[in-house]
Amino acid sequence: MSLDGLKNAVRASRNLVCLLGRGVSLDTGCDAYGGDEFAYDVEQKYGSSPEEIFSSSCLNTRPRKFFEYYRAEILEKRGQPNACHDVLARLEQEGKLRAIITRGIFGLAKRGGCRNVISLHGTIYDNYCTHCGEKYSIDYMMKGNPIPFCEKCGAIVRPGIVLGGEMLDNNKVTEAARFISEADTLLVLGSRLNDDLCIYGRRYFAGKYLILIHDTPHYLDEMASYCCIGQPKDILPQLYP
Numbered sequence: 592m593s594l595d596g597l598k599n600a601v602r603a604s605r606n607l608v609c610l611l612g613r614g615v616s617l618d619t620g621c622d623a624y625g626g627d628e629f630a631y632d633v634e635q636k637y638g639s640s641p642e643e644i645f646s647s648s649c650l651n652t653r654p655r656k657f658f659e660y661y662r663a664e665i666l667e668k669r670g671q672p673n674a675c676h677d678v679l680a681r682l683e684q685e686g687k688l689r690a691i692i693t694r695g696i697f698g699l700a701k702r703g704g705c706r707n708v709i710s711l712h713g714t715i716y717d718n719y720c721t722h723c724g725e726k727y728s729i730d731y732m733m734k735g736n737p738i739p740f741c742e743k744c745g746a747i748v749r750p751g752i753v754l755g756g757e758m759l760d761n762n763k764v765t766e767a768a769r770f771i772s773e774a775d776t777l778l779v780l781g782s783r784l785n786d787d788l789c790i791y792g793r794r795y796f797a798g799k800y801l802i803l804i805h806d807t808p809h810y811l812d813e814m815a816s817y818c819c820i821g822q823p824k825d826i827l828p829q830l831y832p
Contacts, residue, residue, distance in 0.1 A: 698716045
């Protein structure tokens with residue numbers, strides 16, 4: 592399709608909110624720790640499914656297995672920001688982009704220069720002691736073999752992300768809903784409209800344009816004001832060069 596309509600919609604927006612989906616993370620080199628396509632390999636390697644390992648239950652009862660998986664399959668595969676994040680940072684700097692909302696845990700948007708990012712599931716860069724709350728860097732988590740313990744009190748240091756069996760932070764959910772409800776344009780990158788992030792976002796969006804950019808056609812694409820099939824890192828720089 593022609594990109595002219597999408598270009599005009601982005602340029603006309605004064606209150607744009609971006610939903611940053613899993614497809615963008617995959618395109619940066621991150622492995623999808625929760626993706627079905629990796630589940631068999633994980634189970635063969637660790638003897639458990641990703642859902643079993645990446646859970647509060649595993650962290651609490653089998654921390655050695657949790658951190659073995661966490662370092663090798665997540666921290667070592669956290670990817671790098673790409674051209675998509677460059678454009679988002681520029682949109683934010685120029686006052687068009689109000690917020691980025693994501694379920695991703697790799698902190699890609701912030702690492703790419705964006706400031707107002709609501710990471711609904713937390714990020715791998717926020718780590719804390721489960722007893723005293725002392726904060727720790729990602730480098731500390733990488734080095735703390737086999738289990739990272741707090742240097743102050745000796746308790747386990749955990750990643751500040753939402754694991755299986757845990758609830759989202761209600762303050763983050765409320766803040767994200769407020770931004771979406773005030774937006775005149777909702778830019779969905781790397782996600783289909785039936786993904787959890789989009790189902791949540793569409794519930795609150797009452798603005799003018801719903802723009803969808805992802806790599807695989809889907810029957811719900813017709814619900815968007817504009818839809819472009821392709822990689823966000825390739826298309827977004829064309830929309831806002």
